[in-house]
Amino acid sequence: MKRLLTVATASLMAASPALADLVFPDLSYRTGAYAAGGIPFSDGYQDYFTLLNQRDGGIGGVMTRVIECETAYDTERGVECYESTKGEGALVYQPLSTGITYQLIPRATADGIPLHTMGYGRTSAANGDVFSHVFNYPANYWDAASVIINYLLEENDGSLEGRDITLLYHNSAYGREPIRTLETLAEMHGFNLEQLAVDHPGQEQGNQWLQIRRSQPDYVIMWGWGVMNQVAVQEAANIRFPMENFIGNWWAGAEHDVTPAGMDANGYRALNMNVLGDLPVFDEIQTLVIDAGLAAGDGSNLGSVLYTRGMYAAMLAAEAARTAQEIHGVAQIDAAMMRDGMEALNMTNARMDALGMPGIGPEFAVSCEDHGGTGMARMQQWNAEAAEWVTLTDFIAPDDSVTTPLIMEDSAQYAAENNIGSQCNPS
Amino acid sequence: MFYREAGDFKTTYAEDNQTFPIAFDRYRYYAVLLIGVGVVPFVINDYWASAILIPFLIYAIAAMGLNILTGYCGQVSLGTGGFMAVGAYTSYKLMTAFPWLDMISITLLSGFMTAMVGLAFGLPSLRIKGFYLAVATLAAQFFLIWMFNKVPWFFNYSASGQISAPERSLFGIAVTGPNAEAWVKYLFCFGFVFVLAWIARNLTRGSIGRQWMAIRDMDIAAEIIGVNPLKAKLTAFAVSSFYVGIAGALLFTVYLGAVEVGSAYGIVKSFLVLFMIIIGGLGSIFGSFAGAAFMVLLPVLLRNILTGVMGWDTALATHFEFVIVGALIMFFLIVEPHGLARLWALLKDKLRLWPFPH
Numbered sequence: 001m002k003r004l005l006t007v008a009t010a011s012l013m014a015a016s017p018a019l020a021d022l023v024f025p026d027l028s029y030r031t032g033a034y035a036a037g038g039i040p041f042s043d044g045y046q047d048y049f050t051l052l053n054q055r056d057g058g059i060g061g062v063m064t065r066v067i068e069c070e071t072a073y074d075t076e077r078g079v080e081c082y083e084s085t086k087g088e089g090a091l092v093y094q095p096l097s098t099g100i101t102y103q104l105i106p107r108a109t110a111d112g113i114p115l116h117t118m119g120y121g122r123t124s125a126a127n128g129d130v131f132s133h134v135f136n137y138p139a140n141y142w143d144a145a146s147v148i149i150n151y152l153l154e155e156n157d158g159s160l161e162g163r164d165i166t167l168l169y170h171n172s173a174y175g176r177e178p179i180r181t182l183e184t185l186a187e188m189h190g191f192n193l194e195q196l197a198v199d200h201p202g203q204e205q206g207n208q209w210l211q212i213r214r215s216q217p218d219y220v221i222m223w224g225w226g227v228m229n230q231v232a233v234q235e236a237a238n239i240r241f242p243m244e245n246f247i248g249n250w251w252a253g254a255e256h257d258v259t260p261a262g263m264d265a266n267g268y269r270a271l272n273m274n275v276l277g278d279l280p281v282f283d284e285i286q287t288l289v290i291d292a293g294l295a296a297g298d299g300s301n302l303g304s305v306l307y308t309r310g311m312y313a314a315m316l317a318a319e320a321a322r323t324a325q326e327i328h329g330v331a332q333i334d335a336a337m338m339r340d341g342m343e344a345l346n347m348t349n350a351r352m353d354a355l356g357m358p359g360i361g362p363e364f365a366v367s368c369e370d371h372g373g374t375g376m377a378r379m380q381q382w383n384a385e386a387a388e389w390v391t392l393t394d395f396i397a398p399d400d401s402v403t404t405p406l407i408m409e410d411s412a413q414y415a416a417e418n419n420i421g422s423q424c425n426p427s
Numbered sequence: 428m429f430y431r432e433a434g435d436f437k438t439t440y441a442e443d444n445q446t447f448p449i450a451f452d453r454y455r456y457y458a459v460l461l462i463g464v465g466v467v468p469f470v471i472n473d474y475w476a477s478a479i480l481i482p483f484l485i486y487a488i489a490a491m492g493l494n495i496l497t498g499y500c501g502q503v504s505l506g507t508g509g510f511m512a513v514g515a516y517t518s519y520k521l522m523t524a525f526p527w528l529d530m531i532s533i534t535l536l537s538g539f540m541t542a543m544v545g546l547a548f549g550l551p552s553l554r555i556k557g558f559y560l561a562v563a564t565l566a567a568q569f570f571l572i573w574m575f576n577k578v579p580w581f582f583n584y585s586a587s588g589q590i591s592a593p594e595r596s597l598f599g600i601a602v603t604g605p606n607a608e609a610w611v612k613y614l615f616c617f618g619f620v621f622v623l624a625w626i627a628r629n630l631t632r633g634s635i636g637r638q639w640m641a642i643r644d645m646d647i648a649a650e651i652i653g654v655n656p657l658k659a660k661l662t663a664f665a666v667s668s669f670y671v672g673i674a675g676a677l678l679f680t681v682y683l684g685a686v687e688v689g690s691a692y693g694i695v696k697s698f699l700v701l702f703m704i705i706i707g708g709l710g711s712i713f714g715s716f717a718g719a720a721f722m723v724l725l726p727v728l729l730r731n732i733l734t735g736v737m738g739w740d741t742a743l744a745t746h747f748e749f750v751i752v753g754a755l756i757m758f759f760l761i762v763e764p765h766g767l768a769r770l771w772a773l774l775k776d777k778l779r780l781w782p783f784p785h
Contacts, residue, residue: 030745035742069741079682086473099589102587102589106685109605172690173588417593
């Protein structure tokens with residue numbers, strides 16, 4: 001068997017072409033309990049690179065190549081995927097899993113390959129002074145928590161004093177991330193925070209919703225992913241919880257999360273970090289990628305919330321690669337140059353217009369100290385009648401005075417545990 | 428032709444009692460050891476270490492541990508994942524509280540801690556057996572995972588509830604953390620596997636192993652001939668948990684580096700190790716290795732063939748991987764219910780006469 005294995009890996013190595021392209025590994029999950037979210041994101045991520053190849057001949061004249069590796073949202077398989085793809089000249093990793101991100105932070109930093117964990121992963125990685133190779137722009141979980149509370153403050157005339165807010169979260173690193181921020185915010189604004197954990201994979205939430213039914217909170221905030229979202233929306237409908245008071249974060253606000261509950265899901269609100277609706281780039285993807293038969297999936301996800309976000313992630317990676325090419329003056333960049341490009345990334349409205357995605361995200365600039373972007377997000381609401389998400393607000397800013405000290409505290413602890421000095425001002 | 432006793436004369440009792448009495452078998456064993464220590468560390472790369480060899484070695488330890496309890500002593504346990512988590516969290520607490528402690532001591536102490544916990548959860552085995560004991564150990568699994576999720580002291584109050592292994596070295600060479608070289612991690616695990624397998628082999632064929640097997644075969648008869656069930660069952664739980672704890676500790680410190688208790692040590696892990704010993708062979712040290720190899724290497728091999736060589740879609744390949752591994756498990760269990768270890772023994776018997784069978 002071992003010999004077979006050697007033959008298999010040897011042929012694998014031989015089959016991959018030489019390093020004459022820009023490699024963007026895609027650690028996707030199209031199987032398992034989280035596939036509903038993983039498929040559209042991965043489709044969007046891959047299709048955008050295909051579009052770049054078809055339309056522009058790659059980035060700066062060098063073709064892009066996406067290597068897909070299935071993780072099934074499992075951390076051990078994520079590690080295997082990372083190890084098997086990093087030797088192919090991988091420029092940046094986008095694992096779309098907080099658990100895998102935690103695995104990869106030390107490994108990727110040691111290997112000098114940047115990680116882009118867009119709106120997930122380790123929040124305190126926004127402090128680039130400690131986490132030199134991890135980027136979580138344009139927003140992170142603590143921003144999301146703060147944005148939701150800011151939005152609710154506005155809705156309640158500036159005061160949440162004495163209100164009851166329940167956090168329903170996936171019992172993993174992902175779901176636990178916002179707790180610290182919400183606790184601080186609860187103290188600051190005087191609301192009562194109740195925490196209800198849902199264990200992986202999230203299909204059983206009967207007890208949690210019984211608890212919600214009993215305590216009748218004013219708002220339920222959800223940090224869910226995969227099958228957990230659909231079940232939660234259905235359960236909320238079952239106990240007739242007012243849907244407009246049920247608010248998901250940006251990973252709990254896609255079409256497939258609400259459609260199973262049908263009309264009952266009407267009014268459910270969720271955050272989003274990118275815009276919705278028709279972008280000019282979708283027409284190009286339709287003609288150049290999907291109609292040409294080059295789509296990563298079946299093409300049916302085009303324009304959905306998570307497809308758009310995957311495409312947005314790919315766009316940010318491609319733009320960072322372009323920035324890196326400009327900085328270093330070479331077209332064939334490596335992972336270290338890619339890191340420099342990510343750190344110098346400057347997203348402007350003019351650039352987003354030029355790429356055919358006007359206003360897809362907020363304007364932001366990355367620096368050595370700040371890897372987190374602005375943290376702004378929008379609120380959207382599900383209209384079951386028209387089966388579409390309606391954007392309610394413009395980009396709302398988080399309360400940086402709350403999140404920044406928490407980020408500093410957590411990253412300082414990590415730096416102390418791992419003997420990391422200042423990365424931006426090495427002494 | 429191979430594995431023949433003819434001409435292989437023993438002149439002392441010690442020679443007669445050795446683990447590999449047949450000369451050919453013994454030389455094969457030395458050759459495996461020599462390749463493991465003398466060749467593999469020089470050619471190993473990150474992929475081979477992280478994706479294939481280290482998980483194989485670690486799961487082999489876990490499978491040996493469960494095999495001692497289930498295969499030799501007949502006590503079914505579904506708490507393997509939880510006991511592995513005890514090892515991992517003990518390592519984490521020791522590594523962060525005593526940064527000067529070396530990794531060998533940390534790993535051994537994690538094993539001893541797990542042995543204590545295993546002893547506590549082994550106590551019900553004196554009153555209940557079979558399915559009822561399986562359910563009691565299942566309770567241990569869920570309780571331990573819940574506890575590590577719930578009590579923030581275990582994960583040093585980190586925001587995410589994750590634990591991550593800081594860099595620790597042995598003789599000045601990094602063993603854990605991202606800067607540890609592949610060959611160091613491999614040799615560290617290999618050393619533990621070698622020593623633990625040697626101990627397990629000698630324990631199971633000594634008096635204590637015979638007591639375990641007597642309890643397994645018929646506990647009332649064993650009690651009548653003078654085996655103390657309290658001592659036999661509890662030592663099996665302790666030794667088994669010691670092994671499983673070391674496997675859990677290594678899985679966290681050397682292999683994964685960062686762990687989320689629910690996904691890394693969940694009930695799935697308990698079943699995975701149980702499948703390993705059932706497929707490999709209950710009551711066999713070799714079976715533990717064969718089962719670990721089967722369950723760890725086969726999925727990786729299939730993935731590489733289906734997506735790498737045949738160019739299949741990754742999602743389709745993953746689904747087929749489940750189908751193929753499942754079908755192979757059924758095939759092996761139908762063809763040989765006693766596992767891969769028995770197939771290996773049959774093969775050895777055949778090879779004695781080859782190429783001139785009767």
